[in-house]
Amino acid sequence: MSSIVIENISKNFGSVKALNHINLELTEHKIYGLLGRNGAGKTTLLNLINNRLFPSEGQILFDGINIENNSSIQNQFYFIGEKSLYPDSMKVKALYKYTKMFHPDFDETYAYKLSEMFGVPLKKKLSSLSTGYKSIVKNIVALSVNVPFVFFDEPILGLDANHRELFYKVLIEKYIDQPATYVLSTHLIEEVSNIIEEVIIIKNGEVIKNESKEALLDNGYSISGPTGLVESYCSGKELIGFDTLGGLRSAYIVGKPDENIPQGLELSGMDLQKLFIQLTNI
Amino acid sequence: MELTQDKPIFLQIAETIEDGILTEIFKEEEQIPSITEFSTQYKINPATANKGINLLVDDGIIYKKRGVGMFVSKGATDLLRKKRQNDFYHTFIERLIKEAKKLNLSSTDIIAMIERGYDYE
Numbered sequence A: 001m002s003s004i005v006i007e008n009i010s011k012n013f014g015s016v017k018a019l020n021h022i023n024l025e026l027t028e029h030k031i032y033g034l035l036g037r038n039g040a041g042k043t044t045l046l047n048l049i050n051n052r053l054f055p056s057e058g059q060i061l062f063d064g065i066n067i068e069n070n071s072s073i074q075n076q077f078y079f080i081g082e083k084s085l086y087p088d089s090m091k092v093k094a095l096y097k098y099t100k101m102f103h104p105d106f107d108e109t110y111a112y113k114l115s116e117m118f119g120v121p122l123k124k125k126l127s128s129l130s131t132g133y134k135s136i137v138k139n140i141v142a143l144s145v146n147v148p149f150v151f152f153d154e155p156i157l158g159l160d161a162n163h164r165e166l167f168y169k170v171l172i173e174k175y176i177d178q179p180a181t182y183v184l185s186t187h188l189i190e191e192v193s194n195i196i197e198e199v200i201i202i203k204n205g206e207v208i209k210n211e212s213k214e215a216l217l218d219n220g221y222s223i224s225g226p227t228g229l230v231e232s233y234c235s236g237k238e239l240i241g242f243d244t245l246g247g248l249r250s251a252y253i254v255g256k257p258d259e260n261i262p263q264g265l266e267l268s269g270m271d272l273q274k275l276f277i278q279l280t281n282i
Numbered sequence B: 001m002e003l004t005q006d007k008p009i010f011l012q013i014a015e016t017i018e019d020g021i022l023t024e025i026f027k028e029e030e031q032i033p034s035i036t037e038f039s040t041q042y043k044i045n046p047a048t049a050n051k052g053i054n055l056l057v058d059d060g061i062i063y064k065k066r067g068v069g070m071f072v073s074k075g076a077t078d079l080l081r082k083k084r085q086n087d088f089y090h091t092f093i094e095r096l097i098k099e100a101k102k103l104n105l106s107s108t109d110i111i112a113m114i115e116r117g118y119d120y121e
Helices: A042-049 A092-102 A108-118 A131-144 A161-177 A213-218 A227-234 A272-280 B009-022 B035-042 B046-058 B076-102 B107-120
Strands: A003-013 A016-027 A031-036 A057-062 A077-080 A149-153 A181-186 A198-203 A206-212 A220-226 A238-245 A248-254 A266-269 B062-065 B069-072
Touching: A003 A042, A016 A042, A016 A057, A016 A181, A016 A206, A031 A042, A042 A077, A042 A149, A042 A181, A077 A131, A092 A108, A092 A131, A108 A131, A108 A161, A131 A149, A131 A161, A161 B035, A161 B046, A198 A213, A198 A272, A206 A213, A206 A272, A213 A220, A213 A272, A220 A227, A227 A238, A227 A248, A238 A272, A248 A272, B009 B035, B009 B046, B009 B076, B035 B046, B046 B062, B076 B107
Parallel strands: A031 A181, A031 A198, A077 A149, A149 A181
Antiparallel strands: A003 A016, A003 A057, A198 A206, A220 A248, A220 A266, A238 A248, B062 B069
């Protein structure tokens, strides 16, 4: 099983610590959600894995080998980010041809099929595409390159609701057909919550959660009711945070709920978005 | 069906299939949709769909034929009905009583309502 191991990585920009001693492992055939607020360090991490930036400290290994300037390793990764590495005057069709030159496993037929499904104007220049179609074209290339590790940085930027739905559907179909590792970096958590299997939450350049989504949600719950009752229920428990509305309070708690929930309190499960907001609030 | 976030997705998938069997959308000995179909339809990770379906396989409600697909077991409807009957108290009655107490409704009031409702349904 191939895996990417991130060992004690830090990245500084001047005096700013964008990433601070990060340790992670990305394994084969999984869909990861790389979640964090704006500026948390998600894109920096993806840039480091894909050799667009180099670490200030630490190393990244692929099957035990340092990835730095190793092109045979980089050929097994594909990264779509906000910054496009293609010339603006290139037309969509030409982009597909160009990608085929560098990624021999790029499936052009599949890329054209997806283009038709999304209604991509193939003869337009990349620079004249709308924000939504720029994202779509990049996503199509990423779904068609057939490499073991694909990284999406904010893949649904500018996509309308129909295209987002279609993107998730196509992603799952592709994942079932030809399993690969997909890393979805996003701050739109609710939408990817059902798709991802593993959750990585980054806050201020540090990994604060790294576990399966199921384990994460299974080990948390929320309780709501009158503030006094909630407060006494919470005493001695690990509290992530709470919301208050008038005399009503909802508390988010780590662990399993008590066998008997006192009268007047309402128990509910934890969802990823709620958990994320509570964990990443300042 | 719409998926909600306050309950594990794999349980919701299992319940959807159960409901399908109880309402005979999926009949005994007939094939049900594949993991791929469930995953793409609900846009969920296939591992999640698989987990939900495996719950039903473990309970003997559905069975897998290698290379063919998944089928509803013979006797699944009865099995499910028994299981749901057992869950009925916890799922419906407990909540009903809790809400009734909040509204100061007595057990006599509730029973009267149930009898009235039964005649209409």
